[in-house]
Amino acid sequence: MTTVPPFRLPGPRWDALWFAIAVLLVWQGLAAWVGTEGLSSPEVTAARLGNMMAAPDFWMHAAATARAMLWSILYTIVGGLLIGLSLGLWRMAGEIAEPILNSLYAIPKITLYPVILLFFGLGIPAKVAFGVAHGIFPVVLLTISGVRATRPVIVRTARAMRLSPVQTILHVLVPAALPEIFTGLRIGIVLAMFGTLIGELFASERGLGFLLMQGVDRGDVPTIMALAVLLFAVAVATGLVLLAIDRKLRHAG
């Protein structure tokens, strides 16, 4: 007796495509069911996105957002690495600080928003501060963890070779702890982008977050969805790039 083989979607390489098609279909269905005030269908959203991107205004906002995000990411990486490496190397300080940092990480930063706004005023500094507040904790925590997990023999070898502290850090410690450090960077960068965007929602007259908030205030669903899709696409792209780098780092070791 022959049995009918179960239906299999062709080739794993096409999976992303099948998934995208499925998402579009579900989206179309939901939009039809909910109605235009609730959700805008894929075509309407795409059309709105096209219109927006054709306007020169839009690129001014996009540039403002990009600038704020890049600064956030820069401060997050540099600050996070400096603090993380110091606390990882100075064991005692690291042990004292880690639970405190974990608690701060677990606290919804949203409770700090009014504080940050009052401290930094409205504008780019506040946006960058939001981003750093969100992104710095994973960088610090995972860097500490990565440094701590380095096998002591590596550090001792460095000392046997009489490397200076800076050389030890740059050439021995960071490469040894890199996988975990980079995981922290990955999470931190995405969270920094998120924080910056939140900052734009509340604290700015410029940027994609501001446009988003405008849309929310006016109940302009197509704009909201168009921007959400755009931001999501940028985030996914960034994530994929970071993942690719991550994979290359792991294979090199």
Added chain:
Amino acid sequence: MTSLPRRFIGPIRVAVVIAMIGAVEILCRTGVIDPFTMIAPSAMVVALVRILETGQIGPDAAFTLTNTLAAIAVSVVLGFVLGAIVHGLPRLRRVITPLLAAYYAVPTFVFYPVLIVLFGLNRLPLIAIGAALGVVGMMVSTLDGLDRVPRVLLKTATAYRMTPFSVALRIKLPAAAPQLFTGVKLAVTYSIIGTLAGEFILSVAGLGRRLAIAYNDLDNPTMYGLLLLVLTTVVVLNAIVFHCERRVYRRWQRT
């Protein structure tokens, strides 16, 4: 280079935290930080006590708390179920993974208008957003936890001819527990964020609305008092989860 014995570390930590709060207090009192920006920690406590005394906070606090708990419940259950399903479908998982990682980069609460149209201007959109934020954290943790179930245990289960349900309950769930607890903690954090942000923006009711009012009125004492209340609640909720986690582990250490 741990030069001090273990038992000093806890007290040193407490001392550090107290010192930092004390420094902030001094900076506020001496006017280095002006009162329009931030009030002294002691004044925050006073403001909080004052708010609690008037008793008016009751209904709003209850509103926020029930929303948060509902969002946590939905996040945990839905996140676990979705995580378990996706775990069983490796092709789907491979496609979704980068999307899950990017999920938190989009402020999900911009979909409030959509949800208001769907559910009305009541607590449902708030719970929905809180849950939407927490679900992904729980899903990712569930996937991670199920990954770590040692294969030998599953093979033993097959040898004993256990039913899939039995396997899930007795083997997978306990083995994945550490990551599941992490997921619950994430769900707690994100549910609170979603609920508060929603209440802040929508100003229907709840602590978020009070925060919005205080912020707009430049009523710093009330605002900081409320923030302190929220912070304390978060710490308490996290502590409860941490406690449950410890008790579960202690029971297992003994077996």
